Amino acid sequence: MGSILIKNGLLVTMDRERRIIEDGGILVEDRKISKIGKMSEFSGVRADEEIDAKGCVVMPGLICSHTHLYGMLLRGAPLFAKIKPPTDFMQNLQWIWWPVDEALTHDDAYASALVGCLEFLKTGTTLFADTYSGPNSIEGVLDRIGEAVERIGIRGFISFEATERHSREEGERGVKECIRYIEKVGDKGRVRGMLCLHASFTVSDDLLKLVREKANELKVPITMHTSEGLVDVYHNLERYGKRTVERLRDVGFLGRDVVLAHCVHLNDDELKILAETGTNVAHNPMSNMLNAVGVAAIPKMIDMGIRVGLGNDGYIFDGFENIRAAYLLHKVHYRDPRMMTPLQVLEMATIKGAELYGVDEEVGSLEVGKLADIIIIKPDVLPTPLNAETVYGHLVNTVDGDDVQTVIVDGRILMRDRKVLTVDEDEVEAIAQRSAERLWDRLKEVKPELDRIR
Numbered sequence: 501m502g503s504i505l506i507k508n509g510l511l512v513t514m515d516r517e518r519r520i521i522e523d524g525g526i527l528v529e530d531r532k533i534s535k536i537g538k539m540s541e542f543s544g545v546r547a548d549e550e551i552d553a554k555g556c557v558v559m560p561g562l563i564c565s566h567t568h569l570y571g572m573l574l575r576g577a578p579l580f581a582k583i584k585p586p587t588d589f590m591q592n593l594q595w596i597w598w599p600v601d602e603a604l605t606h607d608d609a610y611a612s613a614l615v616g617c618l619e620f621l622k623t624g625t626t627l628f629a630d631t632y633s634g635p636n637s638i639e640g641v642l643d644r645i646g647e648a649v650e651r652i653g654i655r656g657f658i659s660f661e662a663t664e665r666h667s668r669e670e671g672e673r674g675v676k677e678c679i680r681y682i683e684k685v686g687d688k689g690r691v692r693g694m695l696c697l698h699a700s701f702t703v704s705d706d707l708l709k710l711v712r713e714k715a716n717e718l719k720v721p722i723t724m725h726t727s728e729g730l731v732d733v734y735h736n737l738e739r740y741g742k743r744t745v746e747r748l749r750d751v752g753f754l755g756r757d758v759v760l761a762h763c764v765h766l767n768d769d770e771l772k773i774l775a776e777t778g779t780n781v782a783h784n785p786m787s788n789m790l791n792a793v794g795v796a797a798i799p800k801m802i803d804m805g806i807r808v809g810l811g812n813d814g815y816i817f818d819g820f821e822n823i824r825a826a827y828l829l830h831k832v833h834y835r836d837p838r839m840m841t842p843l844q845v846l847e848m849a850t851i852k853g854a855e856l857y858g859v860d861e862e863v864g865s866l867e868v869g870k871l872a873d874i875i876i877i878k879p880d881v882l883p884t885p886l887n888a889e890t891v892y893g894h895l896v897n898t899v900d901g902d903d904v905q906t907v908i909v910d911g912r913i914l915m916r917d918r919k920v921l922t923v924d925e926d927e928v929e930a931i932a933q934r935s936a937e938r939l940w941d942r943l944k945e946v947k948p949e950l951d952r953i954r
């Protein structure tokens with residue numbers, strides 16, 4: 501692979517000192533960043549490819565800490581217009597998400613992963629953590645998703661979301677699919693496997709323990725939805741006499757390698773348990789707003805030293821929109837404009853995301869020795885000066901995903917001047933649209949009122 505020299509950029513490194521370098525350069529050799537600094541230190545440096553980043557922000561690729569690529573196939577879906585709108589989170593699952601995931605096929609998994617990764621690439625996300633759910637498309641599905649991620653060229657942790665909502669056997673099959681894929685791809689490549697459980701109200705203690713044991717053995721992250729809606733809290737209090745995080749702690753499930761998505765309905769005792777066990781949180785502000793589940797206590801978590809990353813939960817894939825939502829939501833919730841600084845949300849979307857999944861030695865910041873996952877951004881309209889002092893503000897308030905011009909992953913240019921180099925975009929969209937039409941057709945037969953609580 502040839503070397504790349506990025507010149508004259510405003511570098512937002514997100515390194516340990518959170519350095520911002522004006523008129524900076526980055527040299528990429530053999531997949532990694534080999535030199536970073538002021539352009540004055542680059543005299544005589546040449547590379548196979550040179551990119552002039554004058555007037556641009558150069559930063560690490562965004563990291564999406566929680567997504568469902570199959571969510572792409574529901575954009576604008578008309579099929580639920582005929583049902584009453586769900587009134588709470590549980591009805592949302594029963595009436596929408598569960599009928600959908602039961603109708604998904606391996607081809608849908610591939611199509612949605614392809615188009616999801618395309619949107620990630622075009623809006624600057626270079627690493628994501630995906631959980632696929634589909635009780636009728638379990639075995640082999642991670643190969644199809646992995647194939648799509650490989651084609652686009654970005655980086656991903658992928659998993660099957662094991663659930664026992666129909667049977668014990670279904671849960672074990674889900675875990676087995678993850679293990680099969682983890683063992684197949686290993687822990688060095690761009691696409692890796694992880695373990696995943698749906699949520700505390702659809703899994704038994706036995707399955708929690710099994711997944712914990714396998715994660716220790718395989719040394720991979722585990723992710724699970726946690727107290728997204730109140731159903732987790734009621735379920736665990738009623739069945740186990742404990743709050744959600746207390747139950748997870750008591751079965752020995754929590755730890756540094758666990759990423760809990762949402763954590764909206766946790767009390768202070770539960771937050772303390774997360775801090776003590778080093779358990780991580782993936783915050784999904786836009787999805788939480790859409791599903792009207794409430795607001796997670798993110799500023800408090802950060803104050804307590806809990807690592808928090810930023811996810812989209814399969815809803816809006818432009819990471820800059822999610823950054824803006826995380827920036828604003830806590831201000832209005834607490835009626836305090838000091839809540840969440842631009843730097844805090846940018847950390848959540850980059851280096852913290854890497855820490856969540858234990859890959860912060862590899863990606864998440866621009867530093868010598870790290871893999872070259874780099875995005876170059878040129879704001880469409882720039883009303884005020886762009887410099888070291890203003891750049892965090894611009895990234896949160898001015899920039900959209902469409903402003904991302906060039907994306908490098910693993911030292912390879914995947915998009916240059918907004919032209920995607922790895923796939924034919926029209927072809928990807930056609931594959932996804934065909935898949936969505938067929939899925940929507942199948943869903944016409946579904947009875948949304950079907951009770952799926954066990």
Ligand SMILES: [Zn+2]
Pocket residue numbers: 566567568725761813814
């Ligand atoms: Zn989710």
